Amino acid sequence: MILRASLAAAAAVLLAVLPLLVNDYVLSAILVPWLALALAASGQNIVTGYAGQLSVGSAAFMSVGAFAAYDVHLYVPGAPLLVAFAVGGIAAAAAGALFGLPSLRIRGFYLVVSTLAAQFFVEWLFTKVGWFSGNSASGVITAPPLRIAGIDLSSPSGHYWLALGVVAVLTVALRNIVQSRIGRSWMAVRDMETAAIVSGVETRRAKLLAFAVGAFYCGIAGALWAFAYLGTVEPHGFDLDRSFQVLFMAILGGLGRLTGPFLGAAFIVLFPIALDLAGARLGGGSVDPGLLQTLEKIVFGALVIFFLVKQPAGLARLVSASWIQLRRPETSP
Amino acid sequence: MSKTRIVSFACATALVIASLSACRSRSEGTPSTTTTTASKGASPSEGASAQYFPLQSYRVGPYAAGGTGFFGGFIDYLQLVNERDGGVNGVKLVWSECETEYVVERGVECYERLKGGLQGAPPAAMNPLSVGIAYALIDRATADKIPLITINHGRTDSTDGRVFPYVFPLSLNPYSEASAIVNYIGQREGGADRLRGKKIAVLYHGSPYGKETIPIIDLLAKKLGFTATQIEVPHPGSEQQSQWLQIRQNAPDWVILRGWGIMNPVALKTATKVGFPVDHVIGNVWSNSEEDVLPAGPAGVGYTSVTTHPSGRDFDVLKEVDKYVLSRGKGNMQDPGRVGSVYYNLGIVNGILNVEAVRVAQKKFGNKPLTGEQVRWGFEHIAVDDARLRELGAFGLMQPIRLSCSDHEGGGAVRFQKWDGKAWSVVSEWVQSDRALLRPIIESSSLKYAQEKGVPVRDCEAEARL
Numbered sequence: 100m101i102l103r104a105s106l107a108a109a110a111a112v113l114l115a116v117l118p119l120l121v122n123d124y125v126l127s128a129i130l131v132p133w134l135a136l137a138l139a140a141s142g143q144n145i146v147t148g149y150a151g152q153l154s155v156g157s158a159a160f161m162s163v164g165a166f167a168a169y170d171v172h173l174y175v176p177g178a179p180l181l182v183a184f185a186v187g188g189i190a191a192a193a194a195g196a197l198f199g200l201p202s203l204r205i206r207g208f209y210l211v212v213s214t215l216a217a218q219f220f221v222e223w224l225f226t227k228v229g230w231f232s233g234n235s236a237s238g239v240i241t242a243p244p245l246r247i248a249g250i251d252l253s254s255p256s257g258h259y260w261l262a263l264g265v266v267a268v269l270t271v272a273l274r275n276i277v278q279s280r281i282g283r284s285w286m287a288v289r290d291m292e293t294a295a296i297v298s299g300v301e302t303r304r305a306k307l308l309a310f311a312v313g314a315f316y317c318g319i320a321g322a323l324w325a326f327a328y329l330g331t332v333e334p335h336g337f338d339l340d341r342s343f344q345v346l347f348m349a350i351l352g353g354l355g356r357l358t359g360p361f362l363g364a365a366f367i368v369l370f371p372i373a374l375d376l377a378g379a380r381l382g383g384g385s386v387d388p389g390l391l392q393t394l395e396k397i398v399f400g401a402l403v404i405f406f407l408v409k410q411p412a413g414l415a416r417l418v419s420a421s422w423i424q425l426r427r428p429e430t431s432p
Numbered sequence: 433m434s435k436t437r438i439v440s441f442a443c444a445t446a447l448v449i450a451s452l453s454a455c456r457s458r459s460e461g462t463p464s465t466t467t468t469t470a471s472k473g474a475s476p477s478e479g480a481s482a483q484y485f486p487l488q489s490y491r492v493g494p495y496a497a498g499g500t501g502f503f504g505g506f507i508d509y510l511q512l513v514n515e516r517d518g519g520v521n522g523v524k525l526v527w528s529e530c531e532t533e534y535v536v537e538r539g540v541e542c543y544e545r546l547k548g549g550l551q552g553a554p555p556a557a558m559n560p561l562s563v564g565i566a567y568a569l570i571d572r573a574t575a576d577k578i579p580l581i582t583i584n585h586g587r588t589d590s591t592d593g594r595v596f597p598y599v600f601p602l603s604l605n606p607y608s609e610a611s612a613i614v615n616y617i618g619q620r621e622g623g624a625d626r627l628r629g630k631k632i633a634v635l636y637h638g639s640p641y642g643k644e645t646i647p648i649i650d651l652l653a654k655k656l657g658f659t660a661t662q663i664e665v666p667h668p669g670s671e672q673q674s675q676w677l678q679i680r681q682n683a684p685d686w687v688i689l690r691g692w693g694i695m696n697p698v699a700l701k702t703a704t705k706v707g708f709p710v711d712h713v714i715g716n717v718w719s720n721s722e723e724d725v726l727p728a729g730p731a732g733v734g735y736t737s738v739t740t741h742p743s744g745r746d747f748d749v750l751k752e753v754d755k756y757v758l759s760r761g762k763g764n765m766q767d768p769g770r771v772g773s774v775y776y777n778l779g780i781v782n783g784i785l786n787v788e789a790v791r792v793a794q795k796k797f798g799n800k801p802l803t804g805e806q807v808r809w810g811f812e813h814i815a816v817d818d819a820r821l822r823e824l825g826a827f828g829l830m831q832p833i834r835l836s837c838s839d840h841e842g843g844g845a846v847r848f849q850k851w852d853g854k855a856w857s858v859v860s861e862w863v864q865s866d867r868a869l870l871r872p873i874i875e876s877s878s879l880k881y882a883q884e885k886g887v888p889v890r891d892c893e894a895e896a897r898l
Contacts, residue, residue: 128544132537173884226638226664233884236588236647236877237640239567244886253575329540329568333640335667336536336564372541375531392492392531 114263118256127255127328133361133368134262135323140348140360141273142316147346148354149277150309151289152202153210156217157317157345159198162337163221164191164318165240165325166231172243173233180247180326184265188318194221195314202306218339225334232334239333242326258327265323269316274357276312285309289355317345351406353413362414366406374398483520483790483801484553485510485527486546488560493533494668495693497723498775500766502561503529505779506786507764508757508771509749513787515756520790521799526553532565539565540572547576556790556807557581559782563641566599574598578804579789579811583782584609584717584740585641588648592878593812593840594890598804600811602785603833603843604740607874608865609717610645610688612846613738614652616863617686617714628657633684635675635699637692638666641718645690648873655869669695676702689715689737696724697732704731711736717846721774725851733853738846741781741830743856745772748825749780774856781830788814788824812837831862837892 118126143157168187171178198217202210225231225238232238245252245261252261276282284305287295295302325332344367352363378391410417487506490499510525519525528550530542539560549555557579560566566582570590573580574597582590583602590599604612617632618624634649636642646662653660661682663675669691676699679687687708689699696719703710715724715737722743725732745754750772757763758771765771793802793810802810814835821827835842844867848860882889 124544124548128541132541237563237567237644239564239640241567241881241885242571243884329536330571331567333564333567335639392533 111267114267118259123255126259129368129372131255131258131262131328132324133364134259134266135320135328136345136348136368137361137364138266138269138323139317139320139345140352140364141270141357142313142318142320143345143349144313144352144354144356144360145273145285145316146199146309146313147349148356148359149282149289150285150306150313152199152306152309153207154199154214154310154313155211155339155342155346156198156214157313158321158337158339158341159217159221160191160195160314160317161321161324161341161345162225162332162334163194163314164188164321165332165337166225166334167191167318168322168326169233169240169243170231180243180245183243184319184322187322188315191318191321192311192315195317196307196311199307199310199314202310203303215339218342222334222338237333239331240325242330245326262323262327265319269319270357273316277357281305281308286355347403351403351413353415353417356413356415358418359413359415362418366414370399370402371395480552481801482524482526482551482553484550484555485525485786486543486550486555486558487527487529488532488539488542488546488558488562488565489529490532490534490562492531493535495534497721498693498718499534499561501721501723501770501773501775502779502782504763504765504770505776506559506783507779508753508776509780509783509787511757511762511764512749512753513783515760515762516752520787521794523790523794523799523801525787526550532560532562534562534564536562536564536568540568543569543572547572547578554801554803556802556804557786557811559583559786561585563587563644564639567640570596570599576804577808579808581782581786581811583785584778588644589874589877589881591839591841591874593837594892595878595882595887596840597890598808600835600840602835602841603781603831604717604846605841605844605874606641606644607648607870608841608844608867609738609846610648611652611865611870612844612863613688613714613716614649614656615866616738616846616848616860618656619860619863621685624656630658630686631661631682631684632658632686632688633661633663633679633682634688634690635663635665635672635679636690637669637695638664639692641692642690648870649688651873665691665695665699668693670698672698672702676706676708679703679708680706685712687713689713689719691715691719691724695719697727700725700728700731700735710734714738714848720849720856722770722856723773723775730853732851734850736848736850736859737856739774739849739856739858740843740846741774741777742828742847742849742858743772743774743777747827747829749784749829750777750825752825753780777829781826784824784826784830785811785814785816785833788816811835812840814842837890837895 139157139161146152146154164187167190168183171183171186198214201213232240245257252258284300287300288302288305292302348363348367349360351366353359374395378395487503489503490496507527510527513520514525530546532539532542539562543558547555555578558569558573559581563585566580566586569580580599581602584604586601588605588607590596590601591605618627621627649660661684663678665672665675691699700710703713710731711734713735717738717740720737720739725735770776789807789810790802792813793806796809797806812835814833816833818827818832831843831845833842844865845862847858847862849856850859
């Protein structure tokens with residue numbers, strides 16, 4: 100236990116001093132999107148991993164968060180950045196609860212289909228109603244200047260600090276939530292709903308709460324994605340592909356584990372870049388980039404299938420199991 | 433089970449090691465981290481004396497035809513300058529590519545990867561050829577002081593260089609384009625006053641690019657008295673049955689096609705299917721290539737579109753590309769038959785303007801590799817007149833362009849071309865957009881942006897005095 104705590108502390112210190120060790124490219128093109136997507140995958144993890152509800156609407160909740168945070172900045176001049184983020188999260192939570200309503204009646208695949216509605220409705224709404232994007236001609240919103248309490252966060256390391264701070268606070272909060280009564284009620288619903296009802300868990304409340312909290316996390320992630328990473332976003336930036344991407348991160352990383360979304364997001368963010376770079380190095384620049392990209396997709400798809408077949412419990416389980424084996428070599432076969 | 437676990441663990445470890453080593457070598461600035469193609473002339477020792485063009489290209493995905501043609505032409509022109517002239521005043525040009533697939537976050541990642549230069553050669557300008565990526569790069573490129581070139585597209589109000597010092601919608605911004613199309617329709621009707629009471633439908637791509645002209649079309653409709661119906665086609669646009677049924681129901685006199693990629697041939701085919709005369713469909717500047725009409729087959733015959741540059745190989749600059757690049761086996765196009773196509777020639781025009789900016793800037797800052805800030809100065813002082821076009825071998829290929837601190841577009845005129853089933857033929861003289869009408873709208877939009885983002889507005893007159 101002490102070892103684990105010191106390991107966590109070491110990881111925290113490493114994350115905190117990273118801007119001193121790596122260059123702007125790693126900070127702003129790898130670490131910031133990784134943190135934002137890991138947070139979105141955490142939101143998906145709450146709904147699917149902890150509460151056992153299938154949903155593919157996470158990108159919709161990300162866009163609600165991003166657009167609501169932008170609207171606060173636009174229509175409430177002088178509102179602090181973190182307040183805009185919070186409002187974005189709350190708006191996404193409301194949308195999550197609304198689109199979570201069908202979960203009270205239906206489950207499984209039928210629920211997946213009904214959450215698709217969120218995906219299409221939100222994309223349509225932000226494209227159609229110009230008010231949300233400040234009536235900008237192209238429907239694109241741009242990030243406000245990033246400052247918190249007078250501190251300018253517009254540099255790559257500033258973006259990283261912002262994302263890291265927000266994600267760290269929300270991850271610690273999530274850790275506490277899942278260990279509390281609420282988290283236990285989610286897991287009870289996930290493991291066997293009938294048994295949960297019999298033992299007095301308010302399953303309807305637990306499910307709606309899971310959708311709301313999960314969407315809250317996605318909403319904040321969307322605001323981070325738009326403001327701290329891209330600096331701009333259009334409604335179609337949060338399309339169905341993004342929802343699937345987030346779902347894959349949660350599944351690959353390991354459902355129902357705190358570290359899962361972080362590992363899953365690292366895989367999805369890093370792997371295409373690593374393959375691209377490796378391909379360029381191996382090819383020595385003579386290979387057609389288009390061909391490389393196609394090869395990369397094949398390798399990526401094959402690896403995803405491999406991991407899903409051989410490691411269905413996700414990367415988090417793989418890491419922890421390997422950790423145990425490394426610590427107790429005598430017990431390994 | 434433990435065996436597979438070990439294999440999985442090995443895979444995951446390999447992934448981490450690969451990424452970390454990639455990041456580390458990136459910090460050291462070695463060239464192997466970029467997907468380097470061509471730039472054969474430059475060895476590492478030459479890097480420091482070369483000028484670098486980072487290319488966020490796309491050769492796969494639904495818009496690959498645009499990406500391969502444009503970047504092929506662009507690279508061939510850079511290669512021509514190296515092969516024929518030994519670079520710009522002795523400064524070799526080098527470049528490398530990073531595949532974006534036209535996806536915004538890949539474009540941002542590529543930008544960050546390439547912006548540091550290549551083997552010591554500083555970047556001259558970014559040319560993403562994607563509105564989405566360009567939008568995401570405005571802040572970054574401005575902070576990094578690298579010009580962001582969005583030829584024939586991009587954010588209209590970035591024409592105002594006072595607010596967007598590093599963004600250049602060269603030759604034609606979306607508002608000018610829409611205005612010129614409406615002016616041309618007016619000509620076809622026999623005068624702008626004949627537009628009153630007419631119905632025009634705009635079929636646009638469901639993306640920031642497609643939506644960009646909605647307000648200006650509405651404004652022109654109000655001013656000239658025609659009715660505008662604007663219909664969105666969701667990305668990528670391979671299904672348009674309901675949109676064309678709506679058009680048939682509405683029975684407009686003209687349809688403006690504001691498409692991109694696969695959406696264009698589908699539009700022409702569907703128009704024929706629902707019985708809308710294709711010679712009353714006017715394509716915009718991204719619906720004007722061979723790749724847009726060839727797949728439509730007979731449905732595309734008679735279709736007319738905007739162009740800022742005629743297609744074909746009958747220009748001196750293309751003959752030189754043939755002589756110095758293609759015949760030496762150094763061409764970039766996988767399909768040499770596409771040399772001289774619309775996208776290819778746009779790449780050539782883009783190459784001419786980028787190199788011209790470097791050349792102009794060298795006059796002020798010396799014949800050496802320049803920083804992005806210096807190249808930006810070069811872009812703002814491009815003055816290509818007919819005489820210069822003849823020197824460049826591009827007379828007839830592009831319009832004269834003069835840029836300034838406050839005007840980052842510089843052109844604003846288009847010609848129209850008609851497809852006969854085999855080739856495009858130019859059917860109009862240069863049609864100017866209503867730039868006087870557009871300028872106040874552009875300025876009010878750019879100043880609003882400046883206020884929203886807290887961006888200082890440049891004083892161009894004061895800068896000119898310096």
